[in-house]
Amino acid sequence: MTREARDTGRAADRAADGRRPLWRERDFGVFWAAQTLSVLGDSFALIALPLLVLEATGSIARMGLLTAAGGAAAVLAAVFAGAVVDRVDRRRLLIGCDLVRMVLYGLIPLVWLLGPQVWLLYAVLPLCEAVGMFFAVGYVTVVRSLVGTEQLTEANGRLNATAAAAGVLGPLCAGVVAAWSGPAAAVGVDAASFGVSAALVALVRFRPRPADDREPDERPGLWQDDDGTVGTVMAVGALGTITGALLVARTRRLLGFGRTWTGAVAVCGLAFAGLGRAGDVPTVALLSAAFLACVGMAGTCSMSLRQEVTPEHLLGRVTAAYWTLQYSAAPVGAALLTWAAEERGTAPVALVAGACCVLIAVAALFTPVRRAGRA
CATH class of the missing domain: 1.20.1250.20 (MFS general substrate transporter like domains)
Structure with missing residues (x-):
């Protein structure tokens, strides 16, 4: 079978199922771009913040402690993220996570204009890593409301492919920006990426979630869900x-x-x-x-x-x-x-x-x- 015949057959299958190819799904495309930017921002932070600590203090141990504190915060947030994501409006959650990270990361280059404040990094990075975990869990849960179950594999494949690419390009770009303008400037770029991601998610229309048909007294509390x-x-x-x-x-x-x-x-x-x-x-x-x-x-x-x-x-x-x-x-x-x-x-x-x-x-x-x- 020729390639043209295979493509024609796939198009016919989609038409028979009433589905459009993903590249024609406007909401998925916008969400795809937002998720990629969010991953890019996270990978920028992995490089820029440790370099900022090293530049300000010259202490390798303090830089390692910052990285560890961020990782521990993400792990602890994962314990509760699932229960929270299932209880709130997921679109608003994603937008809120990006806006919080934009503000927190944006504080760093502004404060650095007046002089290094290393304590701020130890406050910002753990918070942002915890918020990032909520975003990561939330984005997984909304994919089905964008494409339906028939195209989940294809959609996840594209999301994971660009996330991997952003994870590779992010540290590379962060290193270049840090070498050119300093680590504080790289953090500023990081903050801007989350702002753009939030704006893109705000443009996405998600399908309504099915209502929880359980009685209120039958629903487990937040501490019982995990x-x-x-x-x-x-x-x-x-x-x-x-x-x-x-x-x-x-x-x-x-x-x-x-x-x-x-x-x-x-x-x-x-x-x-x-x-x-x-x-x-x-x-x-x-x-x-x-x-x-x-x-x-x-x-x-x-x-x-x-x-x-x-x-x-x-x-x-x-x-x-x-x-x-x-x-x-x-x-x-x-x-x-x-x-x-x-x-x-x-x-x-x-x-x-x-x-x-x-x-x-x-x-x-x-x-x-x-x-x-x-x-």
Whole structure:
């Protein structure tokens, strides 16, 4: 069958179903652009804010603590985001999330005109990361009201593709802007992207949600809606992230970069492998906390080393290149692991993935990383 015949057949199928192709759906196209801008703004913040802390204080530990605080806030927000999103007007929620992030991020370059105020970053980033989690959950829930169930796969594919692209381009652009005009200017661009995203979402028309036909006294309260098991695991995991951020500087001074990084990567692998065999909630929670703590420690050490050895005039470009590689590999790894877990089961896949982390740590022992001294 020729390509023209296949395209004609697809068009006929859509016509028979009364559906228009997605590129002709005005509301989906506008929402698609808004979601892409929102992801772009988030990825800008990942680069610009840590660089702003480093520029103002010169402290690598404080920069790592800021990143960890933002991640912990997002995890904690995820515990409650689902219940809140199901109770409110989702369109207004999305617009509100973008406007809040626009205002909060917009404060930073304005305040920086009068001089660095590092405390503001520790207030803004955790709040924005928490709000971003509510936006992320909300945007997933409204896709069905834009395209219907028949086109969900196609719509999600397009949304995920552009989100991945924005995740790659965002750090690259943030690094360029930070190197050219400074990190504060990059944060200003970040704030503007959320303003445009909010304006676009305001133009989207969502289909009405079905009414909840349960009696008011039959509807669970906000605190009962979230599964207690999931909430417990996520809360303990967040504590692990915070603990890792607080310990990383002291651990590195005591053991040096090489031992800290390789040890953290090895423990990550062991914890992840153990998650596949864990049979009770406390074990899952503890392993999750260990995994997230060591992910944070390894990531902070890695970022610190790049900042220590990279010349100042190249720091933005090196940072952006690193994040580009990381964001490019993440979707591939996620797709591969989820496919393998579905085909072979969670336990063997977790064991293999964890073993790979341990092997990376062992391989690092045969590189100059092993000889990295204390700092």
